Amino acid sequence: MTVGERAEEEIMLNESRQAHWEGVYTHKSESEVSWFQENPALSIEMIKQVGATAASAIVDIGGGASRLVDNLIDRDFEDVTVLDLSDAALEAAKARLGIGAAQVQWIVADATVWEPIKAYDIWHDRAAFHFLTEDRDRAAYVARLERALKVGGYAIIATFALDGPERCSGLSVVRYDPASLGETLGQSFQLVDARRHAHATPWGTEQSFQFSVFRHCS
Numbered sequence: 001m002t003v004g005e006r007a008e009e010e011i012m013l014n015e016s017r018q019a020h021w022e023g024v025y026t027h028k029s030e031s032e033v034s035w036f037q038e039n040p041a042l043s044i045e046m047i048k049q050v051g052a053t054a055a056s057a058i059v060d061i062g063g064g065a066s067r068l069v070d071n072l073i074d075r076d077f078e079d080v081t082v083l084d085l086s087d088a089a090l091e092a093a094k095a096r097l098g099i100g101a102a103q104v105q106w107i108v109a110d111a112t113v114w115e116p117i118k119a120y121d122i123w124h125d126r127a128a129f130h131f132l133t134e135d136r137d138r139a140a141y142v143a144r145l146e147r148a149l150k151v152g153g154y155a156i157i158a159t160f161a162l163d164g165p166e167r168c169s170g171l172s173v174v175r176y177d178p179a180s181l182g183e184t185l186g187q188s189f190q191l192v193d194a195r196r197h198a199h200a201t202p203w204g205t206e207q208s209f210q211f212s213v214f215r216h217c218s
């Protein structure tokens with residue numbers, strides 16, 4: 001495969017991912033998806049735990065229509081960015097926030113091809129990374145993580161645990177424990193905390209997640 005053919009294939013894959021998530025958020029409300037959380041308490045706890053202040057630059061990768069952004073704004077965080085493949089998801093979050101949406105930087109992009117223009121203190125990702133089933137996509141994600149996260153900053157990444165679902169939203173996922181996630185991220189990231197989490201879906205079933213916190217050390 002030539003370089004041009006490889007680039008064309010990557011564009012098609014990215015467009016396919018975007019079309020999938022646009023379809024999800026166009027046809028379902030935020031509370032009709034399995035990952036919906038009324039209160040993202042563990043994410044907030046971990047953000048506070050790593051020493052975030054109101055001035056900390058935070059990016060929520062795959063934030064979609066998540067209510068994390070609402071909680072951050074309510075806690076007077078001043079530099080919040082939400083990135084997602086789906087414009088429909090971000091529009092739902094903006095509508096919910098109302099005038100508060102103007103306090104947030106909204107980015108419609110695929111995290112594997114996004115070119116960050118600033119550095120962040122905290123990178124938060126709840127349930128985006130585990131959808132990357134190809135080595136090249138994971139490598140592209142990690143490359144963006146290394147560029148976008150300040151040295152000394154923290155990545156909070158939540159994925160399905162080893163005993164979690166094998167599929168979500170009709171797509172295959174990769175399940176992790178903290179050790180395997182750390183191995184995937186590479187030597188630039190040091191594991192500093194990990195938690196198990198039982199997520200209750202809107203229809204009452206439980207999904208096993210693991211939340212890991214990594215410090216960007218080089």
